[in-house]
Amino acid sequence: MKTEEVHFFSEGARLSGLWRTPDDGTGPYRAIVQGPGWLGLKDAKLYVRYHEALTAAGFGVLVFDYRGFGDSEGPQDVISPPGQLRDLINAVTYLTTRDDVVADAIGVFGTGGTGGGNAVLLAGADPRVRAAVSQVPVADGRDWLHRMRQEHEWLAYLADLDADRRERAKTGKGRLVHPREEIMIPTPERKTTTVKADVDDRIPSAVSLRSADEIMEYQPIVAATGLTTPLLVIAVEDDATTPTDHAEHLYEAAAGPKQFILQRHTTHYAAYDRYWTQVTPRIVDWLDTYVQPASVVVRSASSRLTEEIIIMDVAQ
Numbered sequence: 001m002k003t004e005e006v007h008f009f010s011e012g013a014r015l016s017g018l019w020r021t022p023d024d025g026t027g028p029y030r031a032i033v034q035g036p037g038w039l040g041l042k043d044a045k046l047y048v049r050y051h052e053a054l055t056a057a058g059f060g061v062l063v064f065d066y067r068g069f070g071d072s073e074g075p076q077d078v079i080s081p082p083g084q085l086r087d088l089i090n091a092v093t094y095l096t097t098r099d100d101v102v103a104d105a106i107g108v109f110g111t112g113g114t115g116g117g118n119a120v121l122l123a124g125a126d127p128r129v130r131a132a133v134s135q136v137p138v139a140d141g142r143d144w145l146h147r148m149r150q151e152h153e154w155l156a157y158l159a160d161l162d163a164d165r166r167e168r169a170k171t172g173k174g175r176l177v178h179p180r181e182e183i184m185i186p187t188p189e190r191k192t193t194t195v196k197a198d199v200d201d202r203i204p205s206a207v208s209l210r211s212a213d214e215i216m217e218y219q220p221i222v223a224a225t226g227l228t229t230p231l232l233v234i235a236v237e238d239d240a241t242t243p244t245d246h247a248e249h250l251y252e253a254a255a256g257p258k259q260f261i262l263q264r265h266t267t268h269y270a271a272y273d274r275y276w277t278q279v280t281p282r283i284v285d286w287l288d289t290y291v292q293p294a295s296v297v298v299r300s301a302s303s304r305l306t307e308e309i310i311i312m313d314v315a316q
Contacts, residue, residue: 001055006062008094010087016071017064017091018042019098022055027100029060030107030291033091033122035084036063037112038138039179041070041199046272050109050280057284059291060101061109064091068204076204079179079211081114081121081141081218088122092129104128107291109283111135113144113184113242116234117220120250123231124223131290133283134220135234136268139246141218147243148185161216164209176206183212187240189267221249228256230290234279235261241268259286 004019021029032054036042042063051061066084067074074083088108096103108129110119116137123132138144146154168174180186180203224231231254235247244262251260261279263271 001052006094008064008090010067010090011083013067013073015064015067015073015087015091016042017062020051020055020061020063021100022058022060025058027060028102029058029100030105031060031062031095031101032107032109032287032291033088033095034061034063034109034111035066035088035091035115035118036069037110037115038184039203040112040115041065041202043070044199047111049276050111050283053280053284054109054287057288059287062091062095070199070202077176077206078208078214079183079204080214081118082214084114084118085121085125088118089126092122092126096128102293104294105130105291107131107133107287109133109135109287110137111234113138114215114218116242116247117141117218120220120227120231121223123229124220124227129229130292131230131232131287133232133234133286134247134250135283136236136239136242136271137220137233137247137250138218138242139221139224139250141215144218144243144246145183145212145215161209161212165213168210175209177209178205179203179207179211182209183207183215187268189240189269221246221253224250224253225255227254230257230286232259232261232283232286234283235263236266236268236271237262237264239268257290 002021002023006017006019007014042065054061065072066087068076092106095101095106106128108119108122110116116134119132119134123129164174233247233251235244237244251258263275266274
């Protein structure tokens, strides 16, 4: 796999990306775009083997840092899901400008909380995206933040958000908080996992509490409702980090070709390794099937969509 550093612009901010392509060949390639997962960066080791599998199948892969993250320009004191969606749309546009990309054969892969949710948002917002893969996604930001907290903690949190809004209205300044401690609350597994250890020390450590307001309005489930773009959703059973029913709701809401994979007898972070050999070929196959130029049209003779549920068990 060859890796090239690239840059493109999103609403005036210069974003930094990696363009990964097969070792042999010059393209043009069908392309996959990826924005990192929650508090992730483009060069995380976690993503490399997915990209190796995709480039081995003949795809080009663009992964980039959202505005304000990693090597990209932009304010580092806010996490803005609407801004991240605009970054993804501009990443698709950038891909269409490249001579080594088949401009009407672009898909999206997203993994890890808002990474998975953003893949659904992009598929709903941009008709240029031919297919989507959403791995362990968040479907409803308000519900996600709520379920991390006991009810008394949630009510206190809502009061804190309201107080911060009032302070911003009066003074123009609000509280800065650590995004992993005071927006998302880490599970015991997150505190001990090394899955993202290579990038953890480079994420913003102080963001505006108003970021929580934007996450409360985060609604990939709305984008999924009636979605006709082919959608593969991957979940972990009894997931304590991104609730399993968020993935289920996204799958159920979609109206186009769809597939749901449930990984059992594992946990959110352990699943990346445990089911790597079973899940990754299905990701590649899904994108290989549906990320095709617009001149290729596939119609079904059935009046009903075929739904396939695959359970990946520990015995496999």
